[in-house]
Amino acid sequence: xxxxxxxxxxxxxxxxxxxxxxxxxxxxxxxxxxxxxxxxxxxxxxxxxxxxxxxxxxxxxxxxxxxxxxxxxxxxxxxxxxxxxxxxxxxxxxxxxxxxxxxxxxxxxxxxxxxxxxxxxxxxxxxxxxxxxxxxxxxxxxxxxxxxxxxxxxxxxxxxxxxxxxxxxxxxxxxxxxxxxxxxxxxxxxxxxxxxxxxxxxxxxxxxxxxxxxxxxxxxxxxxxxxxxxxxxxxxxxxxxxxxxxxxxxxxxxxxxxxxxxxxxxxxxxxxxxxxxxxxxxxxxxxxxxxxxxxxxxxxxxxxxxxxxxxxxxxxxxxxxxxxxxxxxxxxxxxxxxxxxxxxxxxxxxxxxxxxxxxxxxxxxxxxxxxxxxxxxxxxxxxxxxxxxxxxxxxxxxxxxxxxxxxxxxxxxxxxxxxxxxxxxxxxxxxxxxxxxxxxxxxxxxxxxxxxxxxxxxxxxxxxxxxxxxxxxxxxxxxxxxxxxxxxxxxxxxxxxxxxxxxxxxxxxxxxxxxxxxxxxxxxxxxxxxxxxxxxxxxxxxxxxxxxxxxxxxxxxxxxxxxxxxxxxxxxxxxxxxxxxxxxxxxxxxxxxxxxxxxxxxxxxxxxxxxxxxxxxxxxxxxxxxxxxxxxxxxxxxxxxxxxxxxxxxxxxxxxxxxxxxxxxxxxxxxxxxxxxxxxxxxxxxxxxxxxxxxxxxxxxxxxxxxxxxxxxxxxxxxxxxxxxxxxxxxxxxxxxxxxxxxxxxxxxxxxxxxxxxxxxxxxxxxxxxxxxxxxxxxxxxxxxxxxxxxxxxxxxxxxxxxxxxxxxxxxxxxxxxxxxxxxxxxxxxxxxxxxxxxxxxxxxxxxxxxxxxxxxxxxxxxxxxxxxxxxxxxxxxxxxxxxx
Numbered sequence: 001x002x003x004x005x006x007x008x009x010x011x012x013x014x015x016x017x018x019x020x021x022x023x024x025x026x027x028x029x030x031x032x033x034x035x036x037x038x039x040x041x042x043x044x045x046x047x048x049x050x051x052x053x054x055x056x057x058x059x060x061x062x063x064x065x066x067x068x069x070x071x072x073x074x075x076x077x078x079x080x081x082x083x084x085x086x087x088x089x090x091x092x093x094x095x096x097x098x099x100x101x102x103x104x105x106x107x108x109x110x111x112x113x114x115x116x117x118x119x120x121x122x123x124x125x126x127x128x129x130x131x132x133x134x135x136x137x138x139x140x141x142x143x144x145x146x147x148x149x150x151x152x153x154x155x156x157x158x159x160x161x162x163x164x165x166x167x168x169x170x171x172x173x174x175x176x177x178x179x180x181x182x183x184x185x186x187x188x189x190x191x192x193x194x195x196x197x198x199x200x201x202x203x204x205x206x207x208x209x210x211x212x213x214x215x216x217x218x219x220x221x222x223x224x225x226x227x228x229x230x231x232x233x234x235x236x237x238x239x240x241x242x243x244x245x246x247x248x249x250x251x252x253x254x255x256x257x258x259x260x261x262x263x264x265x266x267x268x269x270x271x272x273x274x275x276x277x278x279x280x281x282x283x284x285x286x287x288x289x290x291x292x293x294x295x296x297x298x299x300x301x302x303x304x305x306x307x308x309x310x311x312x313x314x315x316x317x318x319x320x321x322x323x324x325x326x327x328x329x330x331x332x333x334x335x336x337x338x339x340x341x342x343x344x345x346x347x348x349x350x351x352x353x354x355x356x357x358x359x360x361x362x363x364x365x366x367x368x369x370x371x372x373x374x375x376x377x378x379x380x381x382x383x384x385x386x387x388x389x390x391x392x393x394x395x396x397x398x399x400x401x402x403x404x405x406x407x408x409x410x411x412x413x414x415x416x417x418x419x420x421x422x423x424x425x426x427x428x429x430x431x432x433x434x435x436x437x438x439x440x441x442x443x444x445x446x447x448x449x450x451x452x453x454x455x456x457x458x459x460x461x462x463x464x465x466x467x468x469x470x471x472x473x474x475x476x477x478x479x480x481x482x483x484x485x486x487x488x489x490x491x492x493x494x495x496x497x498x499x500x501x502x503x504x505x506x507x508x509x510x511x512x513x514x515x516x517x518x519x520x521x522x523x524x525x526x527x528x529x530x531x532x533x534x535x536x537x538x539x540x541x542x543x544x545x546x547x548x549x550x551x552x553x554x555x556x557x558x559x560x561x562x563x564x565x566x567x568x569x570x571x572x573x574x575x576x577x578x579x580x581x582x583x584x585x586x587x588x589x590x591x592x593x594x595x596x597x598x599x600x601x602x603x604x605x606x607x608x609x610x611x612x613x614x615x616x617x618x619x620x621x622x623x624x625x626x627x628x629x630x631x632x633x634x635x636x637x638x639x640x641x642x643x644x645x646x647x648x649x650x651x652x653x654x655x656x657x658x659x660x661x662x663x664x665x666x667x668x669x670x671x672x673x674x675x676x677x678x679x680x681x682x683x684x685x686x687x688x689x690x691x692x693x694x695x696x697x698x699x700x701x702x703x704x705x706x707x708x709x710x711x712x713x714x715x716x717x718x719x720x721x722x723x724x725x726x727x728x729x730x731x732x733x734x735x736x737x738x739x740x741x742x743x744x745x746x747x748x749x750x751x752x753x754x755x756x757x758x759x760x761x762x763x764x765x766x767x768x769x770x771x772x773x774x775x776x777x778x779x780x781x782x783x784x785x786x787x788x789x790x791x792x793x794x795x796x797x798x799x800x801x802x803x804x805x806x807x808x809x810x811x812x813x814x815x816x817x818x819x820x821x822x823x824x825x826x827x828x829x830x831x832x833x834x835x836x837x838x839x840x841x842x843x844x845x846x847x848x849x850x851x852x853x854x855x856x857x858x859x860x861x862x863x864x865x866x867x868x869x870x871x872x873x874x875x876x877x878x879x880x881x882x883x884x885x
Contacts, residue, residue, distance in 0.1 A: 039052055108418070108452065109416075109424055111359045112420075116444060118352050122349060136298070137335055137336070138150070138338075139334065143332040148338070157285070159298065162314070163314045165307075169198065190236070191273045203267065210257070213275075223256060225257075226255050229260075233260045244258065244260060245257070354514070358514065361770065367459050369777050371496075371500050411460075418449075433754035498817055501778055516853060520850055525841045531621065536715050539744065540713070542711060543709070544734050556701065559612065559701060559709060561733060566729065572722065574714045585686065591603065595674065609686070609699070611701060619712065623642075624681060664697075779868065782866050814869075
């Protein structure tokens with residue numbers, strides 16, 4: 001019955017609030033009147049009897065609130081009241097509130113920007129139907145040390161046919177190509193991706209206009225077809241819907257546009273303008289080349305109900321069968337299947353998680369700072385708090401008010417942080433290095449908004465709980481007895497503040513050590529010798545067009561004349577051509593064997609680079625032994641190559657490789673081509689600045705002409721001034737030549753460092769903000785502590801203490817807090833920094849020099865933050881301090 005009575009009371013209080021308040025008021029008056037009558041019978045006056053009755057009751061408003069909490073949900077009304085109180089307090093002390101809001105906004109903005117990237121790259125599902133059923137398959141090879149490498153076409157076709165758990169599978173060429181579109185006599189360059197006919201079907205994507213490819217278009221046919229991206233359709237063809245079904249000129253040949261993809265489809269890369277079918281020659285299906293060469297990425301879609309382990313078991317069955325059927329190419333060949341999203345995230349996961357952890361630390365530092373500000377404010381209002389407690393206010397009511405104040409500040413900081421973070425995402429998109437992230441637009445979607453709300457609420461609790469608990473434990477009698485002097489803050493509040501400062505310093509040290517390690521790593525990387533001299537070299541990517549340049553002889557004649565004319569440009573000291581630029585990974589690899597070696601004396605994974613005879617002089621790559629290419633090494637002469645010192649040391653150790661013959665097979669046959677080694681050159685970094693030079697051979701472009709080449713111009717002056725003369729020269733030589741890009745090799749080198757530079761600068765910025773906030777935290781705590789101890793300082797000086805002693809006392813307190821944070825932070829950093837080991841180059845994650853430098857920096861900043869309060873304390877006037885008593 002009591003439960004039913006309580007339930008009826010709560011319902012009545014909820015839906016008949018006025019009646020409930022009236023009943024409660026009548027009950028309170030009844031109790032006070034009974035107590036008053038008792039006091040009157042004891043001989044008290046009416047006024048005294050009433051006063052003591054109210055005091056004995058314990059506070060009318062407090063009782064109303066406590067009963068209200070039990071009988072009806074008052075939290076919303078209380079929060080609204082507390083929020084209005086907070087806004088009035090902000091108007092009275094705008095400086096403190098502004099500082100708190102801006103501090104929080106900085107931490108939240110950094111979190112919004114980085115979380116937006118994490119959400120877009122890692123958390124957001126791929127924009128395909130049932131994306132969790134899409135798998136990426138890569139080839140492994142223990143002999144070549146491959147893992148998730150590109151695939152051979154013949155192996156892909158066997159996987160597709162042999163794994164019944166695959167609903168379908170598709171392949172696309174690793175890397176992007178170029179398609180030359182001719183419109184009204186003008187050639188435009190499109191970015192192209194070459195895919196099998198099942199590509200769009202496997203991904204589960206339909207065309208917005210027209211159709212996608214048919215499976216049979218994987219193979220050569222009389223009709224040439226293409227599918228446009230939405231962006232290319234709008235920019236190149238003005239959004240003309242009639243383009244579907246019509247022919248355009250691609251590569252000088254009629255090609256029918258069969259479809260246009262919907263907006264937002266950007267696979268395998270956002271830069272793709274047009275998709276072209278592979279159009280393989282059916283005769284290649286059973287050729288050794290089709291199984292030996294690897295250049296594809298393979299995507300498979302699992303059937304509904306098929307599990308990943310079962311599909312992988314079927315895949316391994318096919319892989320093992322191919323090992324037995326094709327031992328020459330597949331003896332060591334395996335395959336790994338991973339979710340497509342995991343593959344696409346790749347090595348972006350670690351940098352993003354490191355940055356997300358960093359901004360989380362930054363937000364914690366901001367919360368600690370705001371918590372200290374609120375403690376200072378609470379101490380300033382201690383007499384007011386004590387009076388409210390003495391007059392009957394409930395402690396829980398004061399705690400809720402403190403938390404409401406934190407919530408209001410967190411809401412304002414979250415709103416401002418969201419706006420700043422949204423701008424930050426635009427900044428990240430523009431500044432991120434090419435290829436670092438697979439998305440080019442992060443956006444603020446519902447997941448980001450939920451994250452902002454979550455961290456705002458968490459922040460409010462983090463920086464609000466300290467002041468709230470401190471207020472709950474206040475003794476009103478002691479506070480009123482102190483008369484509101486600074487000592488009233490008490491030891492508990494000082495312990496809270498000191499703990500927050502120690503935590504700030506520890507977090508700032510962890511952030512700064514991480515940034516310091518990346519800075520040292522970047523400096524080490526920037527000092528690495530690339531193996532060539534990039535200064536003053538202009539790289540021009542070009543290709544002659546037209547039927548006249550379909551034979552190697554025509555291409556070679558064009559390139560030879562191009563180099564000769566380039567050398568004649570004023571300011572050019574040398575010129576050369578190359579098939580690919582260093583630091584870009586533009587090469588292919590093969591097995592190799594030297595003449596006279598035993599059957600198992602072959603090597604694997606040597607890089608092939610095709611260059612003109614002038615390449616080494618233009619790039620200032622020294623010939624260490626033998627000679628470079630000359631005009632005598634003609635196309636009809638004996639095949640020759642140069643090797644780099646990496647291959648010479650690893651394969652020809654203890655021998656002179658010059659004059660020896662080398663072939664690019666494991667087991668030579670009567671048709672094997674043998675090349676004579678002319679010389680040894682210094683190794684270039686062919687992949688990136690953080691990867692050592694790999695074993696490589698150089699072929700002469702005279703003997704191995706390439707349709708697409710780079711023209712390299714070394715100048716004695718400014719490379720920018722060469723561009724107009726170079727363009728004019730190329731046009732005069734062959735007007736149909738297409739120039740794809742013009743860049744300096746310094747730019748190429750910087751692009752290789754761009755990823756490390758981007759991550760380092762971001763982390764350095766976060767560490768800088770965290771360091772400033774920690775310094776402000778140390779200063780704020782000491783400044784307030786000094787103000788509290790003004791009377792003590794004055795007495796010390798009056799009793800003969802020197803100013804230096806007073807200053808040292810304050811500085812010592814600041815150093816004690818700083819040292820505590822440094823010890824804790826250093827201990828955690830030594831363990832935690834192992835997580836960023838893969839981002840470092842030439843620097844250990846527990847590098848003592850970096851740790852010592854950061855500790856010294858924070859110690860100095862802590863001392864500097866302590867100095868101003870110390871100076872102020874040493875200038876305390878004893879007379880003023882004692883008069884204030």
